Amino acid sequence: MPDLRPAVRIILAPLQRGANVDERFVHGVARGRVIHIDPRSTSIGQTILHELLHVWHPSWSEARVTKEERKRWKRMSWEQKAAIYKILGAAKIGNSKP
Numbered sequence: 001m002p003d004l005r006p007a008v009r010i011i012l013a014p015l016q017r018g019a020n021v022d023e024r025f026v027h028g029v030a031r032g033r034v035i036h037i038d039p040r041s042t043s044i045g046q047t048i049l050h051e052l053l054h055v056w057h058p059s060w061s062e063a064r065v066t067k068e069e070r071k072r073w074k075r076m077s078w079e080q081k082a083a084i085y086k087i088l089g090a091a092k093i094g095n096s097k098p
Helices: 044-056 062-075 078-090
Strands: 009-012 028-031 034-037
Touching: 009 078, 028 044, 034 044, 044 062, 044 078
Parallel strands: 009 034
Antiparallel strands: 028 034
C-alpha cells in the first residue's frame, strides 16, 4: 500500500534561538513533517539528514538522532549525499517561523 502521508516540506530561513533552544547555533528544526533549515549552516547536508531522522523517528531522543546521523553520514556514498542536497531544489525560501 502506498504511503499516503504528506511529503516532508523543507523551508530555508534563518532560525532564531528561543526559550526552548539552547545557546548553540541552531542548524535545523523539525516540526511534524516540516523541516526548517538555516541556510547559514555550514553542514546543510548533515542537518537535512538529522532533521529527516527526527521526522522518521519522532520518539528518538536528540542524542540517538545525533548518533545515527553521524553514523549514516560517514557510511553514505557521494551519490547518496548528493541526493540529500538535491532535496534543496524543492525547498521553500521563506520567513516561516518554526
